[in-house]
Amino acid sequence: MSQPHLRQLLLSFNLMLLLTAAFFTTTHSVIQNLPGFNGTFPFKLQTGYIGVGESEQVQLFYYFIESERSPANDPLLLWLTGGPGCSGFSGLVYEIGPLVFDYDNSDGIIPTLVLNPYSWTKVANIIFIDQPAGTGFSYATTAEAYKSSNTLSAIHTYQFLQKWLLNHPKFLNNPLYIAGDSYSGITVPLVVNQVYGGIEAGRNPVLNLKGYILGNPLTQTYANYNGRVAYAHRMGLLSDELYQSAKENCYGYYLSVDPSNGACKDDLERVTQCLEKIRKPHILEPWCDNMWTALLLPSDEGHCAPQSEPCYRDKYALYSEKWANVKLVQEALQVAEGTITEWARCNATLTYDLDYNQTEAFTYDVKSTVDDHKSFTYKDCRALVYSGDHDMVVPHTVTEEWIKSLKLQVKNGWRPWFVDGQVAGYTTEYFHGRYELTYATVKGAGHTAPEYKPEECFHMIQRWLGHGPL
Template sequence: MASTPSLTLLLALVLPLIPLAVAAPEKHLVTHLPGFDGALPSKHYAGYITVDESNGRRLFYYLVLSERDPAADPVVLWLNGGPGCSSFDGFVYENGPFNFERGSTPGGLPKLHLNPYSWSKVSSMIYLDSPAGVGMSYSLNKSDYTTGDLKTAADAHTFLLKWFELYPEFQSNPFYISGESYAGIYIPTLADEVVKGTQKALKPKINLKDVSAACHGTFWGKVNDVCQEKIDRVRWELKDLNTYNILAPCYHHPEVQETAFVNSSLPSSFRKLGETERPFPVRKRMAGLSWPLGLPVSSGHVTLWPELGGRSLPCTSDELATIWLDDEDVRAVIHAKPKSLIGSWELNTARIDYTHDTGSMVEYHKKFTATGYRVLIYSGDHDLCIPFTGTEAWVRSLGYRVVDSWRPWHFGGQVAGYTQGYDHNLTFLTIKGSGHTVPEYKPKESLAFYTHWLFGEKI
């Protein structure tokens, strides 16, 4: 049986046009950002929306308007996974409007440069910290930090309803939900809440028009005792292997390298995998963020990254985001609460106690695709956290007929990955040389397939 996938879903919703005045809240306007010189490339807004008045539960968002035509371009909600991962991960390191560079002095405020491959080039982006306790989102009642899939989806739905009340000018724009990793559970469950809300005639009404999925997935099958013994033997043999240092060196902690890369026999093409033009190197390099073997997502308590029993992540670094988001001047201009109230920003928090309580996402996806929604499922082909082979197997488990056989897709005259199309408007796509966080590893290619898919063009 296929287990619950961790995937990225782009969910397209179109809201009915309601004759309301433009009402973007000026108190949420971001006029400038510390570390960036010059005018912002488009209007930015940020702040809190309360999803539970009695408990003081508030979710933080950062909105980047499209640099092209915000009045007509799609509005896209971005969710990072974890669970417990802040969506500033996407903003700082992946598809946000800036590339971050180390400050002039150790620990100094990072420098921000415009990102030519930001997804805000073609869409307005909402980065949401969810659930409460993650990133800048918080609750005055700490019992809210015991949560799960259903509560997270309900809160995110409340957030959306209130957000569109706050920004009625976007109610006629196509609306998508996207994300990565465990957001593959956040997003289908949120979509289910949207559908139920529409059936209850909640306002503003959200009319589900289209579903697109960019999906990281896992596939776990039942095995017999003989097979399990062999799997356990493989795990034992690999227990001392640094999976973060297989195809490329550790940029951030070179002292932990097991072999000097200069003496490696790997071909030069392998040495360049994962390199970008950004001023700060890819944090996770080729291997991606490798989830420990033997820890698939299953019903019940979900092990968070900080709970992994002291396992280190030797080739990762989140210093730039932490320095920038813990700076009180930054928090003031983006309207986030100070550290004295909500604590230090964490990429992956240990504040929450999270339960997976929704089961498999297979039925959710069958429901979406059976009613005609488009789905795009993508995966980096060097992702060791959720390998693309597992994602591909999960897609096949849906049982849909192949209508566009396995073929390469191209960018800049080169093969950028492979894709296969299924009936019910379902597409699976890989990105060559990418780890877990695809827009971080392959920013140009990511913007290319994102743009093509967003506007219904063939990839």
């Protein structure tokens, strides 16, 4: 037998072994209807578990929706919700998936679900994953396996994607994009690195990675929180005099200030007075005590805001927790019985805290992914990075700074992009060799952009995936 034929036989044999193992260690079910939704879904939803890690002690739960246009030809997106520890269901039902809650008609035991006319599944196949273990319906079979980190979570997510594609081989040739928002600005580049490493090592299956998508992405933890002061000044929340004084007295560093620097402390007290009643997810929304956001976002004081009447948008978050904790819902989703005690949109034991390097269950061993982005500029790779311009959780100005640090060439300079004849935001296109990066702001959007501006974000992703201008 010739050497090429022998290599092909060995590759086929190895793929068969991997495929056989994958089928034994994964489960999935097609879901045609869910409690709260009237009728049968006009799209294909699948849920399931895939075992990863040592002895597959981590069981990652996912929701998969086939493209409503052309599943065989449309791109495949792996969507990673932020947090860390926020369920993929959050991205599905609040941002880019085919279902949304009908808030005006959800007073019953089970909240009402309706179709989202701006779902990204109209142009893409999307996997929403609960990761790491302890997120959503994902679980571990041992207490030790619940402990994770940025690096380990990325490894597990790559293993998940390999096994998922082995179980769904018809999507192996679809263009693949790793996508996510918020804290996934840390997670997505780490997964992209894992995928590129697998491609270069020739690991089967060889994934057809074409690029990545990031929305409102936390990319450098310190720079992000520090950059809120400059953003607040730019948005007219701080006077020129106060900003210049703080910048000079604090030397541009507004966190962990030297206690002996009285001038800086005085300036920052005035900055806090100006910003403490500004709602960070969207600076134009009215202030209220946070129930949901306080858990998700570390405050400048390092603790959560007082709990009282939640903000109206935070009330929306409660619908998912009410819905997902109904036994009928979990049975319909084919959730493994006895694997969770209570579903939460975000697991607070995993949520990032600027003041600590880890929680009991999660170690933040990566604080910046700028170098990862720099390494991608030497790949044949497409990237879309977008930001809501009224987001003070991850200010667009901070995102623009790290993009500038990549030292890319400008293909098309800053200009408006439009939806229905109206300015939807502003965009710049960059390149370096075969690397292309499209950056876009979404006008009037907060954290995260599709939640606030679903129609504009749908047109943005449709145009970008179609390789056209925004």
